[in-house]
Amino acid sequence: MSLDGTYDDGNIFARILRGEMPAARVFEDDHVYAFMDVFPQARGHTLVIPKHSTARNLLDAAPEIVGPLMLGVQRVARAVRAALNPDGLVVTQFNGAAAGQTVFHLHVHIIPRWEGVALGRHGAGGMADMADLKAMAAHIAAKLS
Ligand code: AMP
Numbered sequence: 001m002s003l004d005g006t007y008d009d010g011n012i013f014a015r016i017l018r019g020e021m022p023a024a025r026v027f028e029d030d031h032v033y034a035f036m037d038v039f040p041q042a043r044g045h046t047l048v049i050p051k052h053s054t055a056r057n058l059l060d061a062a063p064e065i066v067g068p069l070m071l072g073v074q075r076v077a078r079a080v081r082a083a084l085n086p087d088g089l090v091v092t093q094f095n096g097a098a099a100g101q102t103v104f105h106l107h108v109h110i111i112p113r114w115e116g117v118a119l120g121r122h123g124a125g126g127m128a129d130m131a132d133l134k135a136m137a138a139h140i141a142a143k144l145s
Pocket of ligand 1: 012021036037038039040047093100101102103104123
């Protein structure tokens, strides 16, 4: 998928937002939905997506979407830090397949990092257990402020 194209509302994140697919939800408000990545690159790998947008990537997104999205990212990243005490946090976002994007609904990754612990490969790790992800989501959610 190139940077240009039409939003496909059958994408997996749109389906999660419509409640058609399960997700380990960490947080949601009027603007954003945060949930655990099911193929985590590290313990606590969390995704934040806009709820009311058909942007495929950051370049598509309307200005009124970006502000609340990034505020949601900051809030969830702080909770991830408080819950897991990582040494660092990657906040990242891919635009287009050539950049590594695999799901074409705008999203931001929050990936905790620990010294000496290698980062899992993007999109290449094993699928996590949903019960474990839900426990992690609750652990992070408890630290939201
Ligand atoms: P990207 O490759 O940047 O488009 O990121 C998409 C992310 O979504 C990847 O890290 C996948 O592991 C993750 N992912 C794919 N399907 C699901 C799902 N059903 N629930 C949670 N995360 C998912």
